[in-house]
Amino acid sequence: MKPALNAVTRVLSSLGATVINATARAGFGARFFMALIRQSPASFMRPQLILKEIYQAGVLSLIIVLMSGLFIGMVLALQGYETLVRFGATESMGVLVALSLVRELGPVVAALLFASRAGSAITAEIGLMKTTEQLSAMEVMAVDPIARVVSPRFWGGVISLPLLSALFSTMGIYGGYLVGVRLIGIDGGAFWGQMQAAVDWQHDVMNGVVKSVVFAFAVSLIAVFEGYDAQPTAEGVSAATTRTVVTSALAILALDFVLTVFMFRGGLN
C-alpha cells in the first residue's frame, strides 16, 4: 500500500511542479511582453538600432528566402501543369501559382524559413549575451537590456518578415513563369492575364500580408523571449534555440489555420 501511495505522491508532486513552472513562465512571459511594449517607443527614437536588426534578420535572410521562393514556384508550376493539363486548363497556371503563393505558401514558408534562420540566430545571440553577462553589464550600466537589445531585434523581425514574404511570393511567381512559360511553353499572355484577372488585391494579397504580419509578431516574440529566458549555459542556449524553431513552426501553422478560417472559410460556414 505504501509504495503505491509514494508513487501517487511522486506523480502529483511532479504534476504540481510542472504546473507551477508553467505558470511562473507564463507570468514571466507576460511581464516580459509588457516591458517590451513599454520600451518600444524608446527603440523607435533610435531607428539606427532597428535598421541594424533589419539588416541582420532581413537582408541576411534574403538569399535563402529568394532561392526557396524561386524553387517552390518552379515546383508549383511543374506539379500544377501535371494536374491542369488533364482538364485542358494549363493557361490557369499563373492563377494557381499566384494564389498558392500570396495566400499560403509565401507567408507560411517565408515565416518558417525566417524562424529557422533569423529567429534561431536572435535567440542564440540574446542567450549568449545572457550567458556571458553582457545583459547584466548593461543593467549595471543603467541601460535597460529590453530597450537596447530585445526591442530592436523584435521590431527588426516584425518589419523584415512581411517584406521577405512579399519577395518570396514574387520570386515564386517568377519561378512559375520560368517553368510554365519558358520551359513548358504555356502562353505568356494567358499566364499573366489570367493571374491579373483572378487575383484580388484585397481578398488575396492583403490577406496574405496580414498573415505575414501576424507570423512576424509571433516568431519575433518567441525568438526574443526564448533568448531572454534561456538558461545561461551552453545547454540552455542550445535548448532555447531549438524551442524557438519548434515553437515558431507550430505557432505559424496553428495561426495559419485560424487566420485561413477567418479569411477564406472555404467549405466552412
Place this chain on the structure above:
Amino acid sequence: MRFMTAANAFSSPAASPPNRELSESCEPLVELKDVSFGYTRDRQILSGVTLTVPKGKLVAVMGGSGCGKTTILRLLCGQIRASSGEVLVGGQSVATMDTEQMFAHRRRLGMLFQFGALFTDMTVFDNIAFPMHEHTELPDDIIHDLVMMKLNAVGLRGTAQLKPSELSGGMARRVALARTIALDPQIALYDEPFAGLDPISLSVVGQLIRRLNDALGMTSILVTHDIAESLKIVDYIYFISEGRVVAQGDVASIKASTDPFVRQFVDGEPDGPVRFHYPSSKTLAEDFA
C-alpha cells in the same frame, strides 16, 4: 592608515563590533548590515554579513571560491535583493529603490565583471564608448578622445578597432576595466580584476585602480584572490568564509596577523580553517570501493 587595532582586527563579528573604527574614520558610503542571501532556500550564500566601506577608500573583499564575494557586488548593484538585512549606498537602501532611483544609483557605479562581459558585437572602442553614448550628450570627437584616454590608461590604445574575440583574456579584462571607469564612477566594483593578467599588466592594473581611486575621489570595492597584489594597494580587507565575515583589518594588521584563517589564506596553506575539499557524504575509501 590603520582603521582597527591589531588586537581586535581579527575577532569574529559576533564577538566585537566588526568595523566600528573603519566606519567612524570616514563617512560610510557603502554599508551591509547583517545581510543574508541565498539563491535557493536550502543554501545560504551570505549569512549575516556586516561590512562598511568609507567614502574614498579602496576595500578588498577576499575569500575562497564560492564564498559569496561576487554576491556582495550583485547586492550592491541591485541585481539581487537580500533576504534579510540592509544594503545601503549613500545612506539609501538599495532594496527599496524604485526603477528611477535604481537607474540613478547604477549611473554612479562602475562594475568590472569577472569575465569582462564585453559586448562581442562591438569593437573595443565602441565597448568603452557605450556608456558615454548611452548617458551623455557629448559630441563624437570628445567621446573619441575620452575613449582613447581610457584605453591609454590600460595600455591598449592600439586595440581600439579590434573585436573582443581578437583579444587575449588578459587584454579583454583590461578593456573591461577601461569601460568600468569610462564615466569616472563614484563607486567602482571590481570582480577579480587581476585574474588572467601577466605580471606586468597585473602590477599596472593594480596601480591604476589605486590611482583612479585617489585621483577621482572614487570609492572602490575589490573582490579578488590575489592577496599579494591587494596588500600593495588596498586600505582595508574583509575576509569572507562560508557566507560570513571571519576577519578584517588594514594591510599592516593582516600582515601581522596570527589568525589561523588569515594565515592560511595569506600563506596559501592547504590545511587550516578553510576546507580545500567540497563536503562529500562519502569517504574517499567509499568512493574508490
